[in-house]
Amino acid sequence: MILGTAALILAFLSMEFMAWSTHKYVMHGFLWNVHRDHHQPTGKRFQRNDLFFLIFAVPSWLCVMLGMIYQAPFSIGFGLGIALYGMVYFLVHDVLIHRRFKWFDKTQNRYFKAIRKAHKVHHKKQHKEDGECFGMLIVPRKYFRL
Numbered sequence: 001m002i003l004g005t006a007a008l009i010l011a012f013l014s015m016e017f018m019a020w021s022t023h024k025y026v027m028h029g030f031l032w033n034v035h036r037d038h039h040q041p042t043g044k045r046f047q048r049n050d051l052f053f054l055i056f057a058v059p060s061w062l063c064v065m066l067g068m069i070y071q072a073p074f075s076i077g078f079g080l081g082i083a084l085y086g087m088v089y090f091l092v093h094d095v096l097i098h099r100r101f102k103w104f105d106k107t108q109n110r111y112f113k114a115i116r117k118a119h120k121v122h123h124k125k126q127h128k129e130d131g132e133c134f135g136m137l138i139v140p141r142k143y144f145r146l
Contacts, residue, residue: 006077007075008084010081016138018056024134032128034052039123039128056086057086060079064083067079097115115143118139
C-alpha cells in the first residue's frame with residue numbers, strides 16, 4: 001500500500017515535467033502538425049491535438065494492467081498517478097483555461113487566475129517557434145503579480 005501510494009505521488013509530480021518537455025519538444029517540435037489546431041483553432045469541437053492524451057493514457061493503462069497481472073503495487077500506483085495527472089490536466093486545461101465546459105467560469109482564485117494568464121501568454125504565439133509557459137500546474141511567479 002505504501003509503495004503504491006509513493007509511486008502514485010511520484011508519478012503525479014513527475015508528470016508536470018514530462019508534460020512540459022513533451023509540450024515543448026514534441027508538440028511544438030516534430031508533431032506540430034497535430035498540435036497546430038490547438039494554437040490555430042479550426043472551430044471544430046474536437047481537435048487533432050486531442051489525440052495527445054494517448055501519449056500518456058497508454059503508458060498509464062499499461063502500468064495499471066501489468067501491475068494488476070503481476071501484482072506489482074509500484075506499477076499500479078505509478079499508472080494511477082499518471083491517470084490522476086491526466087484528470088487534473090483535463091480539468092485545468094480544457095475546463096478552467098479553455099472553457100470547453102463552463103464549470104469554473106466565475107473563479108477568483110489567485111492560482112487559477114495565474115494559470116490562465118500563463119497559458120494566455122503561451123497562446124499569443126500562433127506558431128511553434130518562440131513559445132513560452134509550456135507547463136500546466138507550475139506557474140512562474142510573475143503571473144501571480146500581473
